[in-house]
Amino acid sequence: MLQPLYSLLQKNTSWEWGAKQAKAFQQAKQKLLKSDFLTHYDLKKPILGPKEGVPTLAAAQIQRWSLILSAYQYNLEYTSGVSNKEADLLSRLPIPVKVVYPNELNYAIDRCEQLPVTAQDIAKELQRDSIRQVYEYTLRVWKPNVSTQLLPYARQADELTMKTGAYCGKIIPPKFRDAVLQEIHEGHIGLCRMKSLTRSFVWWTRLDQDVEEVVKTCAACQSIRNKPADVMSHPWIYPDAPWTRLHVDFAEFKEKQYRVVIDAFTKWPEVHELGIHATTTQTVEALRRSFSCHGIPQRLVSDNGPQFVAREFQDS
Template identity: 30%
Template sequence: MLHPMELELSFHILSLMVQRDLLHLPRGHYCQPNGIILNWTRRKFVLITNHNPLTTILGQKQKVPSIAAARLQRWALLLFAYKYLKITVPEEVSSAEGRKVNLTQLTALPVTSKELARETKKDLLLSKVFRYTMQGWPPTVGSDLLPFFRKRVEISIEDGCLLWGIRAIIPSSLQDQLLDELHVSHIGIVKMKALARQYMWWPKIDAAIEQQARSCQACQVTGKLPPWVTPRSWNWPSKPFQRIHVDFTGPFMGHMFLLIIDAYLKWLEVYRMSSTTTERTIDVF
């Protein structure tokens, strides 16, 4: 069964396909967004899923309930313009397809699945996560396991490796190596994060990527500079006290002071303040 977030992504991708008009797509094109497989020829395509609730939403001959969410109604309206064949596959077939996706993700990493599995078993933290994933999680865990505990329903094991969704969970011994791989082309923080989110995860990975990029001199030199803004000065006042500048300073000798400077005469007035509240500041003026 698809996770709600995966179902959301699948429908989003499907909506984009419909909006682009399937007439312009090549005949027999395939797509597999998280368990939904599409094979269309012009305005006809095949939809394969193991998610039974989808049969109500995507059924061609079934009406969408009037109390259904507006989002579901929009999806149904988009699909009404197309003819498709809906096929429900057994759970074991879907599991095999999911395993192919997981193995594909693992082979895309710069380390082998055997190396990843070996280091996962050696890691003190991930070895606990591995055991809890296999045997069941306790009701409460320590702070070090809390990031994994919050994702426990999305963590799986494939070929001895831990995965969060389709992203491999990287043990601490391999994190520096994979950070170097992400940073080898000096693509910047944003692109490094986007690439990592396709293949790997560990707690505080975003902070590690930011630190890696900011500590690189080449990235700082070649990075995009902020847009140039022409300096603009204040217009010179035409008479005294036409414009004043006000600010607080302190504490000094146990007191706060209100400074008032006239922009024309540079006249300075200082008031010792027992309180910096709005009411007390108004009283000074």
């Protein structure tokens, strides 16, 4: 009877509601209204019991109950809703038991009470700090034009609010910054996580740089940090003849500067004293003396120091 409707549920079947589907739908509605399909519940016809089989059309929950109870010997007894009263509060209220907290929990509670800085300490220190004007501007209103020192704070003006005389734990005076950073870093949570956590609660100028310095100077964090990526080495090609490629740099000895030139082919060194300071003019003159003796090389390699990138050196 329902085959025209069930066929619409099959995969790769296009939807089509025709006369057959409409007829099957109406027949199903008429069948459901008759007593052959629906009937009133009868207490004399048990559905679940130790001696009765479970009907094939029983609900899935009834079938699961029957399967679980089949391993036991049991009897079912019907109790009316009036007699089936719920348990009151006193019957389920537990007896008072003395709770003994572990030492770890006591330590955590003690740590919470030992804060590195309080709101009162921040408010008191801000009154004496050099950025006291930030306190006054936040309390009243920020001016359009502020000094260069207060400009970073003016950019954060929308996030600065007053609470118990402090900046709601946001701005920390320099006196307490190290203590706050050490408290946040105590768990060694890593650079990125520490930055995110610190920005959520405190702020001051150069906050990210201070956080990076704390992590860099922590021996425990440095011991477990990721190994830097391997860099492919690019060795210099060995020259074909002497004095074709020279490497030049400066060296200091006994408060005097020396220009050092090394020939890549013969490893021949040439050293010229330049005096207390190595200027571009002195560098050019020292190289001219070397070139006048051995000739002009094909390539001169340096570290791009200020003497080598100056216009005077490029034009000479």
